Amino acid sequence: MSAAFPHRSLPPVAGIGLRSPHMREVLTRQPSAGWLEVHAENYMNRGAAVSALEKIRESYTLSMHGVGLSLGSAEGIDRSHLKRLKEVCDRFAPAMVSEHLAWCVGDGVYLNDLLPVPHDEETLQIVARNIETAQDALKRPILVENLSSYVGFTRSTMEEPEFLAALVERTGCGLLLDINNVFVSAHNTGFNAEAYIAALPAKAIGEIHLAGHAANATPDGPVLIDNHGSYVSAEVWSLYASATRRFGKRPTLIEWDSDLPSLETLLGEAMRADKLLKAVTFRSPEYPTAALPMDLPDRYSDVYREQVYA
Amino acid sequence: MLDLLHLQKKTARALLNGEITAIAGEFSVKNADPARRLSIFSNNTFSSLTAVLKSVFPVTARLADDRFFDYAAHAFIAAEPPREARLSQYGATFPRFLAKFPPCCGFPIIAQMAGLEWAIVSSLNAAEEPPAPVSMLEHLHRAGGKARLHLRPNLYFTISRWNLISVWIDHKASGGKSLRPLERRTSRIAVMRHGEDIQFLSLEPARFAFWRTLAGGMTLEQAMSRAVAREPLFDLVSETLLLFRAGLVTGIGFPAMNH
Numbered sequence: 001m002s003a004a005f006p007h008r009s010l011p012p013v014a015g016i017g018l019r020s021p022h023m024r025e026v027l028t029r030q031p032s033a034g035w036l037e038v039h040a041e042n043y044m045n046r047g048a049a050v051s052a053l054e055k056i057r058e059s060y061t062l063s064m065h066g067v068g069l070s071l072g073s074a075e076g077i078d079r080s081h082l083k084r085l086k087e088v089c090d091r092f093a094p095a096m097v098s099e100h101l102a103w104c105v106g107d108g109v110y111l112n113d114l115l116p117v118p119h120d121e122e123t124l125q126i127v128a129r130n131i132e133t134a135q136d137a138l139k140r141p142i143l144v145e146n147l148s149s150y151v152g153f154t155r156s157t158m159e160e161p162e163f164l165a166a167l168v169e170r171t172g173c174g175l176l177l178d179i180n181n182v183f184v185s186a187h188n189t190g191f192n193a194e195a196y197i198a199a200l201p202a203k204a205i206g207e208i209h210l211a212g213h214a215a216n217a218t219p220d221g222p223v224l225i226d227n228h229g230s231y232v233s234a235e236v237w238s239l240y241a242s243a244t245r246r247f248g249k250r251p252t253l254i255e256w257d258s259d260l261p262s263l264e265t266l267l268g269e270a271m272r273a274d275k276l277l278k279a280v281t282f283r284s285p286e287y288p289t290a291a292l293p294m295d296l297p298d299r300y301s302d303v304y305r306e307q308v309y310a
Numbered sequence: 311m312l313d314l315l316h317l318q319k320k321t322a323r324a325l326l327n328g329e330i331t332a333i334a335g336e337f338s339v340k341n342a343d344p345a346r347r348l349s350i351f352s353n354n355t356f357s358s359l360t361a362v363l364k365s366v367f368p369v370t371a372r373l374a375d376d377r378f379f380d381y382a383a384h385a386f387i388a389a390e391p392p393r394e395a396r397l398s399q400y401g402a403t404f405p406r407f408l409a410k411f412p413p414c415c416g417f418p419i420i421a422q423m424a425g426l427e428w429a430i431v432s433s434l435n436a437a438e439e440p441p442a443p444v445s446m447l448e449h450l451h452r453a454g455g456k457a458r459l460h461l462r463p464n465l466y467f468t469i470s471r472w473n474l475i476s477v478w479i480d481h482k483a484s485g486g487k488s489l490r491p492l493e494r495r496t497s498r499i500a501v502m503r504h505g506e507d508i509q510f511l512s513l514e515p516a517r518f519a520f521w522r523t524l525a526g527g528m529t530l531e532q533a534m535s536r537a538v539a540r541e542p543l544f545d546l547v548s549e550t551l552l553l554f555r556a557g558l559v560t561g562i563g564f565p566a567m568n569h
Contacts, residue, residue, distance in 0.1 A: 024506070044396045046437035047464075048506040068395020074315035081395055106322030110392040112362070113354040115321070122314055151339045151347040155311060188347075190340040220342035225350065 009095045010035055010063055010207060010251035014273035016266045017065075017255045023052045025263050026060075033267060034274070035061040035095070037253050041068050043092070044084040050091075057092050063207070063253070064094035068110065071130045071144065072103035072117035082137050089138055096207060096251070098143035098176045099134070101127065101164065118153035119163040124170075131171040143206045145176035148213075148226035149185040159191075161199035174206035177250075179239050180232065184213050184224040193239055202247050210240060210273060211255040229258035232269060237276070244280040252277065312336070325352040326388055359387045359400070366401045366431050369481045370408075370424040372489055374417075382411055398435050401428060419492060422470040426478060429466035429501040430508055436464035438503070441557035447550070449562060455531030458563035459524050459553065466501045467522045475499060475510050502558075516541030520549055521558075 013034035018026060020042065025031075036056065043050050053062075068081060089097055102114035117123045135141055144167060146160060158166075164175055177200065186193035212230030215222045232240075232254070244250070254269040312320065317336060324333045330348045337344035360383040364371050371379040386407050392400040405428055408414050409421035439462060450457055468474075473493045480490040498518035500511040513521065516537040523533035530550070537544040553559050 041395050041397065045398050045435040047398075047435035048503060049434075051438070052506065070395070074313070074318055078394065084396065103318055104395065106318040108393060109322050109326065110395050110397075111322060111325060111351075111355045112358045112392065112395075112397065113351055115318075115351055118314070126314060150350050151337045151342075151344050154336060154338045188339070218342075218346060220346060223342075223347070223350070 010061060012249035012251055013277065014252045014254065014270035015061075015063065016270050017253060017257070018056070019257065019260055020049060021260055022263045022266075023049065023056065026056055027052060029263075030059055031263065031267055033060065033270060035063060035251065037063040037065050037255075040064045040066045040085050040088050040097075043088050053092065062092055062094040063096040063098065063251075064089055064092065066097070066099040067114065068104060069099045069130075069134060070103045070105040071099050071134065072101060072115070072123070072127055073105050073130065074103075074126050075105070077130050077133050078105060082134060085134075086137055089140075096143060097138060097140060098145055098207065100145045100147055101167075102147050114147055116147050116149045116151070116153075119156040119158045119160055120153075121157070124163060124166055128167055128170045131167065131173050135171065135173065141172055141174060143174045143176040145178050145209065146181050147185070148178075148181040148188075148224075150188050150223060152189050159196075159199070160185075161196055165199075165201045165204075168201055168204040173204075175200060175204045176207045176209060177205050177243065178209035178211070179243060180209065180211040180213055180236050180255075181226055183233070183236050183239055184226045187224045194242060197239065197243050198246065205247050205250055208240065208243065208250045208252045209255050210236060210252060210269070227258050228255050232272075237272075240273070241276055241280060244277060249277050249281050324348075325355055326391060328352065356384055356387055359392070360384065362397050363387075363401055363404060367404065367424050367427045368486065369478050369489075370420060370427055372481060372486065373423055373477075374414075374420050378413070382408060382414065385411065398431075401431075404428065419470075419472050419474075422468075422472065423474055423477070425468045426470065426474045426499065426501070429468045429499075430478075433464045433466050433501050433503045433508060434506075436466075436503070438505075439463060439560040442554065442559045442561050444551070444554045446559075446562060447554055449564075450530075450550070453562075453564045455529060455534065456565040457530050458527060459530065459550070459559050460561040460563060461521070461525045461553070461558050462502060462560055464503045465521070465525055465558065467499065467518065467525065468501065469496075469498050469518070471496050473497065475512070479510075514541070516544045517549065520544070521553070524553075 011034055015035035015037055016033055018036040018038050038053065043053055066085060069077060069085065100114050101117065103117060104111050104114055117127065167173060168175060182193050182196050186196065210232045211228045212232055214225045214227045214229060216225055252273045254266055254273065256266055321333050324330050330345050330352065334345040334348060337348060339347055360380055363383045386404055390403055405421050405424035408424050414420050471494055473495045474497060477490045477492065480488060498513045498515060500513055500521060502509050519540055520533045520537040523536045534546050
């Protein structure tokens with residue numbers, strides 16, 4: 001890896017995941033948000049949501065996040081899906097395009113879940129080929145996101161950071177570091193989250209994701225589920241602060257998909273990330289980083305509301 | 311050890327049919343049962359796809375009862391899983407599946423409401439195209455009955471023996487809290503979108519047949535023939551003019567000329 005991934009194409013501030021229930025409110029109130037990320041698959045038609053997003057993109061920087069390209073599929077990428085993704089990118093001109101280190105299409109079926117891949121040479125070649133196919137078609141480098149995992153593979157011969165670094169080296173892609181996913185995977189499969197983050201190629205990290213998770217009780221003990229359905233946990237904020245000290249400011253997304261809260265709540269979480277970015281970057285005495293995640297105004301206060309909708 | 315292609319095929323089948331133990335040997339995890347962990351992916355697949363279906367068919371779920379809907383959705387997902395990641399296309403065959411699903415046989419309203427809701431979501435996902443000017447009508451004489459009228463791409467049709475529209479509107483207006491009593495009343499409905507909103511038109515049998523035949527890509531002559539079968543006095547000229555004036559026509563397709 002000779003050069004940093006051009007992460008400045010997204011502003012190095014916090015953005016939010018835009019979901020359909022909030023589109024009308026974003027259009028009418030135009031709240032202050034660093035940038036917006038949308039799921040590409042929701043805009044692969046010519047319907048009402050596409051018209052709404054076309055209006056929204058006039059006022060906001062967009063990031064296009066795919067969930068269906070199946071970069072880890074041994075049968076290769078679905079060319080029809082890639083063509084649709086290209087059309088979406090051409091239409092909305094996002095500042096960034098990202099996908100997952102995962103597969104979701106097998107035996108002709110789309111599973112609507114992101115499944116992990118083994119970390120071995122055979123898989124590395126397959127994923128690298130698929131990333132190159134995608135980047136060639138899209139005519140731009142993409143970011144590849146680490147996945148939440150619940151289980152490993154007997155055939156794996158390398159750790160995930162080494163696998164991701166090899167993908168960066170072979171394809172020129174960047175990385176989307178999902179810190180909640182690191183935390184969830186570390187808990188579920190037993191590795192050290194700080195060591196994982198430290199082993200990543202810093203210059204390749206073009207974006208960071210933060211989200212909430214749930215804990216399910218099982219006979220084997222609690223399993224963390226990456227459900228994107230709650231506030232970012234204190235442990236994940238702490239890892240984020242650590243990653244930001246290590247990597248510097250990176251565009252950061254608050255992801256929330258299930259039990260979707262109010263837009264204000266999402267923007268509040270983004271403000272929290274922005275404050276932390278500012279504190280870490282400028283080492284501001286006003287915001288001591290150790291206390292920062294807990295040290296913000298009440299997210300429902302009038303002062304906060306005015307700031308968000310200023 | 312399977313190669314990755316075969317491992318993924320086998321895993322996809324196992325997650326859908328529940329036979330996870332068949333692949334568990336390929337996976338490992340410290341201090342836990344790999345099969346139990348793999349079942350998380352299977353649960354995610356079924357629960358996320360059920361949520362997709364419920365978002366497309368909310369009133370159907372309310373009519374059927376949530377738990378019954380989950381049961382029917384699970385059977386549908388196992389029998390007809392999505393074949394592509396563009397989930398806006400998933401659910402097109404759900405109304406037909408419900409119509410033939412044995413536990414639903416005594417309740418045809420459930421499949422018919424699903425048909426209406428699929429028409430609604432299809433309309434919302436379809437393009438809006440500018441209407442053709444009424445002045446285009448004068449070009450019709452060149453082709454006569456062999457011409458095809460291109461209707462708006464977000465125009466969909468459904469037919470039911472119940473008051474589906476009023477039940478659907480009432481459900482939406484009440485935020486899903488109330489459900490109007492069902493009344494037996496045959497309704498032929500055209501569904502189309504205006505911006506982000508949806509509009510319903512209740513049509514007489516002949517007009518319904520005329521519009522639906524044209525929307526299916528058939529000629530004016532064929533559409534006329536189907537309309538007249540339902541209403542011998544069907545007035546082709548005024549009905550065609552109505553389509554133009556209502557902004558439902560986006561263009562005219564002329565037959566290839568023989569030289």
